[in-house]
Amino acid sequence: MKGLIARIYKQMINDKRTLVLMLAAPLLILSLLYLLLGESSYMPKITIEKSFPASVVAELKKQNVRVTVVESGENADTLLKNSKADAVATMDMSGIHIKMLDSGNSKALKITEAFKAALADIYPMGSMNITYLYGGNGDTSFNSLGYVLLGVLSFFFVFIISGISFVRERENGTLERLMTTPVRRWEVIAGYTLGFGIFAAAQSVLVTLYTKYVLGMDFAGSLLLAVLLMVLLAFTAVSLGAFVSIFANNEFQVMQFIPVVVIPQIFFSGLIPIDTFPYGLGKLAYIMPVYYGCTGLENVMVRGYGIGEIQQYIYALLAVILFLFLLNVTALKKYRKL
């Protein structure tokens, strides 16, 4: 088994491209995402009616928005549609009304936050009526996107690399040759899992540290716990890659498993709130390792939960790893009964 681990280590070191892809690609994508979704310098344009007290307008101007004061907000729809304004605020007897183009984007979030901050001191009790020209009341899971993607991304890259290298081993006959040596079946799988696991773990640590220290994402909980979850998730990715390779005859066919194996897991990663899924489809999450990993990560990173509160996710991931391990060991019987 140690021989296998050493071999995979040497292979990875010799194949710099794969190594760089595995380590750097998640960082690249996270950075891009961070830049696209994160703290942008864009200032939403808010058009506000003259009827608002000057103090509110003054307070709003202090926020990171551009404020235009108009006589009346009657032509709000036209303003919004022509992108003259991102939000139009009016006031009447029933309270404050804010109208925006559509819900569920970072602009809407910024505007709402700006208003909350501006009104907090003056009308702490004041109710805000937010309406959208298109779409409903959008409470998005945008905030958690980063945390979710952390898990999904490393899962994805590790899955591809382990799946392809295992299928290559089948394809060029080295696996069959391997099985004519006295190596045990479990040693092959364990060696593979641990060999790639080392790199997957390195990737997890790198990605987590990068997210915290370079991208400056908030970590409510323990960094160590987040890394542990990432590493476990990476191990499930290695095992799942090896498992899928049983059904693939070449690298291309491994790629074909991405829509079947990886993409559904992204839906269940917490990107879309699982309890909103109809027909009890949310229950499917229980068979998806990414669900356990990402929910655990969210709990640690956003909610700051400790090990006691997330231990079920750790156990679930361990169970998935063990299950896939046994499955893979059994599948090797195809090459040798013993």
Place this chain on the structure above:
Amino acid sequence: MINISKSFGNKSVLKNVSLTAQAGEILCLLGPSGSGKTTLIRLITGAIKPDEGEIMIKSKRIPDMSVIKSIGFMPQSDAIYTDLTGKDNLLFFGRLFKLPKDKLRQRVKEILELVDLQNDQNLLAANYSGGMRKRLSLAIALLHDPDILLLDEPTVGIDPVLRKVIWDQFEALRLAGKTIVVSTHVMDEAARCQRAALIYNGSLIENDSLENLTAKTKNGCLEELFFKAQEAGEAI
């Protein structure tokens, strides 16, 4: 002692083939492409299971962990890791056979010299030529000093000079008491074996010592036996 006796009814590939190789002889599996030679060798390694019949090596039924150690297998495809150096390939397989560290290092050195790769041992196998890959693959099969060698077309794509060198090595191994089962579709290679098994369309058409086989032909050319089988097949 190697004792393979089997008959199995996998219609399309091999039909009721029974043969035995004696210790200290080179048994040649001779036949055209697609005749079932590779299947036969894979059956002997235990990589695939016969539908019927059984394969015995050292009076143990295959697959058997205690027998595996005494088999050296060289598949038809190179089956080496191209993203490792030649030396690392050998070290890896040596560790799978659980050779002790010092012995392994010694053995890798010896075997690299034997297949004349000592000057390229630190080169990635991806940069090896076809012949070098074959030699590396052969080196892996010989590394743990097995009693039985199963070699699937070891000299395909190898130039005549090197082919002679390799066959001289087989002869040396045979004299050292090893049993070698080698498949080939090159008829003149059979001349260097003690016994030849002629396989045609998945059937064993001849299995005899080389002298007896040559005696059956008019001009000492084993190809005649295949032509005969072909005519017989057409007659039916």
